[in-house]
Amino acid sequence: MGSHYTYFAVRGKDEEAILRELDLEKVVDPTATFAGGYYRDPWYLVMDHSWYFLKSHHISDEIKLLSNDCEVVFGMIEERVNFCSCGSLVNGKLNWYVEHNACEYGNDHLVTEGTLPEEFFSIRDRIFKEKEATPEEERWDHYFSIPVDLFDEIVGYNYSSFSGQSYWKSHSELKLKGNQIIDASWFLSQLAEKLGTIGFAPVGGTVRARGEFIYLSENREVCRLSMGAIGSNHVICNPFVSYQSEKINSFIQANDQIEKEPQHIVAVFFCESLPVMNPDGSPKWIFSADDPVEVANKIENLCLDLKNELVPRFQRYCSGQLTENDIELLKDSFHAEYHLFASFLANANIDKAKEIADWYIENEKLEDYNVEHYKNFVSNSISEFR
Numbered sequence: 001m002g003s004h005y006t007y008f009a010v011r012g013k014d015e016e017a018i019l020r021e022l023d024l025e026k027v028v029d030p031t032a033t034f035a036g037g038y039y040r041d042p043w044y045l046v047m048d049h050s051w052y053f054l055k056s057h058h059i060s061d062e063i064k065l066l067s068n069d070c071e072v073v074f075g076m077i078e079e080r081v082n083f084c085s086c087g088s089l090v091n092g093k094l095n096w097y098v099e100h101n102a103c104e105y106g107n108d109h110l111v112t113e114g115t116l117p118e119e120f121f122s123i124r125d126r127i128f129k130e131k132e133a134t135p136e137e138e139r140w141d142h143y144f145s146i147p148v149d150l151f152d153e154i155v156g157y158n159y160s161s162f163s164g165q166s167y168w169k170s171h172s173e174l175k176l177k178g179n180q181i182i183d184a185s186w187f188l189s190q191l192a193e194k195l196g197t198i199g200f201a202p203v204g205g206t207v208r209a210r211g212e213f214i215y216l217s218e219n220r221e222v223c224r225l226s227m228g229a230i231g232s233n234h235v236i237c238n239p240f241v242s243y244q245s246e247k248i249n250s251f252i253q254a255n256d257q258i259e260k261e262p263q264h265i266v267a268v269f270f271c272e273s274l275p276v277m278n279p280d281g282s283p284k285w286i287f288s289a290d291d292p293v294e295v296a297n298k299i300e301n302l303c304l305d306l307k308n309e310l311v312p313r314f315q316r317y318c319s320g321q322l323t324e325n326d327i328e329l330l331k332d333s334f335h336a337e338y339h340l341f342a343s344f345l346a347n348a349n350i351d352k353a354k355e356i357a358d359w360y361i362e363n364e365k366l367e368d369y370n371v372e373h374y375k376n377f378v379s380n381s382i383s384e385f386r
Contacts, residue, residue, distance in 0.1 A: 003077050003079045003159055003160070004077060004078045004079060004228070004230050004238075005047065005048060005049040005051070005077060005159075005230075006047075006048045006051055006053065006054040006074065006075065006076045006077070007045060007046065007047045007048065007074070007075050007151075007157065007159070008045075008046055008048075008053070008054065008063065008072055008073065008074035008075070009039065009043040009044065009045045009046070009072070009073050009074075009151075009154075009155040009157070010043065010044045010046075010066065010070055010071070010072050011042050011043055011044075011070060011071045011073075012042075012069065012070030012071055013044070013066075013069070013070045014044075015036070015037075015038070015044055018036070018044055018046070018066065019036070019174070021062070021065065021066050022046075022053070022062055022066060023062075023176055023177050024036070024046075024174045024175065024176060024177070025174065025175060025176075025177050026172040026173070026174060027172075027173050027174065027175050028173065029173050029175070030173065032173035032174060032175050033048065033049050033050040033052070033174075033175065034046060034047065034048055034049075034050070034052075034173070034174035034175060034176075035047045035171055035172070035173055035174060036171060036172060036174050037170050037171025037172060038170055038171075039155065039156060039157055040155060040156035040157075043073075043155045043156070045155065045157055046174070049230075050230070050231065050232050051076075051230050051231045051232070051236070052176070052231075052232050054074055054076055059074070059087075059089070059094075063089065064089060064092045065092065067089035067090055067091060067092055067093075068091055068092055069091070070090075071088060071089070071090050071095070072088070072089045072090075073086070073087070073088050073151065073154055073155055074086070074087055074088075074089070075147065075148070075151040075159075077148070077159055078230075078238075081101075081102075081103035081238055081276055082100070082101070082102035082103050082107075082141050082144055083099075083100070083101045083102070083103060084099075084100055084144055084147045084148055085097065085098060085099040085100070085147050086098050086147035086148070086150045086151045087113075088114075088117075094113065094114060095114055095115065096112070096113060096114035096115055096116045096117065096120075097111075097112065097113040097114060098110070098111070098112050098113075098116070098120065098146060098147045098150060099111045099112075099147065100143045100144055100146060100147055102141050102143070102144065103276065103277075104277070104281070107140075107141045107142070107143060108143065109143065110124075110143050110146060117150070117154065119150060119153040119154060120146075120150055123145075123146055123149045123150055123153065124146055127142050127143060127145055127146055127149075130142060131143075148160065184210075184211070184229040184230070184231055184232065184235040185207070186289055187229065187235045187287050187289070187295065188207045188211045188227070188229060189207060190295065190296070190299060191211065191227070191299055191302075192207045192213070194299050194300070194303050195213050195225070195303060195306075197303070198215075198303055198306060198307045198311075199215050199216075199311075200213040200214065200215045200225060200306070201213060201214060201215075203224070210226070210227060210228055210229050210230075211225075211226070211227030211228070211229040211237070212224065212225070212226055212227075213225040213227075215311060215314075217314075217315065217318065219318070220246070221243075221244065221245045221246065221247075221314075221318045222243070222244040223241060223242075223243055223244075223310070223311060223314040224241065224242045224243075224244070224269065225239065225240075225241050225306065226239065226240055226241075226242070227239045227285075228240070233288065233289045233290070234286065234287070234288050234289070235286070235287040235288075236283070236285065236286050237285035237286075237287070238273075238276055238285065239273075239274045239285060239302070240271050240272060240273040240274060241271070241272050241274070241306075241310050241314070242269035242270060242271040242272070243269065243270045243271075243272070243314045243317050243318070243339075244268060244269050244270070245317065245318040245343075247318070247346055248317075248318070248339065248342045248343055248346050249268055251342050251345065251346040251381070252266050252338055252339075252342050254384070255377060255380045255381040255384055266335050266338045266339075267334060267335050270317065270330075270333065270335070270336070270339040271333055271334060272310070272313075272329070272330060272333055273333075274305070274310075285298070287299075313326050313329075313330075317330075317339075317343050318343075319347060320343050320344045320345075320346065320347025320348070320349050320352075321347075322340065322343060322344075327340060327356070331359075331365075337356075337357070337360040337365070337366060337370075337374060338374075338377065340356045341353050341356045341357050341378065341381070342381070344356060345381055345382070345385055348385075350382065350385060353381075353382075354378075354382070357374075357378040360374070361374070361375065
């Protein structure tokens with residue numbers, strides 16, 4: 001559900017020195033966690049999908065040491081919680097830093113430190129003007145682009161437009177030497193074992209890098225848990241569950257007059273995100289290999305939530321028996337207007353289905369492009385049902 005990785009570029013050291021100081025070696029492995037190469041002179045770019053060298057609000061000692069006698073410009077992207085940053089290190093010291101964290105502080109959050117490069121001000125002013133020129137009801141997370149565009153302006157790399165090998169001057173897959181913990185497998189194996197006790201199994205029978213698990217009902221309906229695990233010794237997750245009912249999906253497809261515009265195609269999975277923050281504002285899903293007791297407790301609590309709350313809600317969704325509390329929790333999910341309506345009508349509760357549709361229409365909860373399409377979908381569905 002979005003990009004989540006880190007990257008950094010080095011100016012002033014050659015490839016041999018960079019790999020030696022980071023304890024990296026070249027390999028031939030398309031699944032390698034790291035990749036590095038010359039991107040735009042004079043920058044050597046390293047992409048890190050494990051968040052080993054950089055983590056939110058933390059720069060590793062390896063990167064600080066690497067910046068001795070050179071400059072390191074780094075970036076972090078976590079689209080699922082609308083977090084991104086960009087910064088510069090010289091001789092182990094933070095030269096400047098820009099951060100946007102919409103999940104914790106809202107869409108207007110922007111923090112800066114140090115002596116900012118000239119490029120920052122032109123980018124910031126452009127984004128500010130774009131935001132002000134956009135009607136308030138149509139505004140999105142404009143400031144997310146500021147750290148991203150800043151890294152792009154300096155190094156020439158933009159994660160959102162990068163399309164692979166052709167952009168590199170030369171590059172190699174990389175891996176860490178030795179036996180360092182570089183991924184979340186230690187955590188996911190513990191999680192898989194505990195999830196197995198409540199009926200969840202790894203997708204494809206094998207625990208995968210980000211943590212994907214499924215629960216099958218007696219009718220072969222699917223509840224899928226996606227942990228979105230990133231990190232190594234410290235693992236950060238942004239979990240969500242998605243529901244898939246063949247009965248409900250078939251009903252939607254049979255009554256949805258799909259148009260040319262791709263935004264009208266209704267998602268097959270109906271997703272519910274789990275809260276990412278604790279009541280005190282601290283991140284909820286961080287697991288540290290240094291604290292196995294806390295890890296075990298958090299896994300236990302997650303499994304209890306799944307067993308007692310999420311799986312029963314999934315079952316009520318499939319059977320058209322969602323409660324008012326369920327609806328309140330799910331009503332703002334992607335394509336909820338279709339899935340909640342179809343959940344009730346596909347299970348012969350026409351009154352509740354109409355109540356759901358009326359609420360979305362009367363309270364103007366639909367995007368402009370979707371209003372007429374949704375009204376037609378509701379009308380077609382009710383006509384077919386009768």
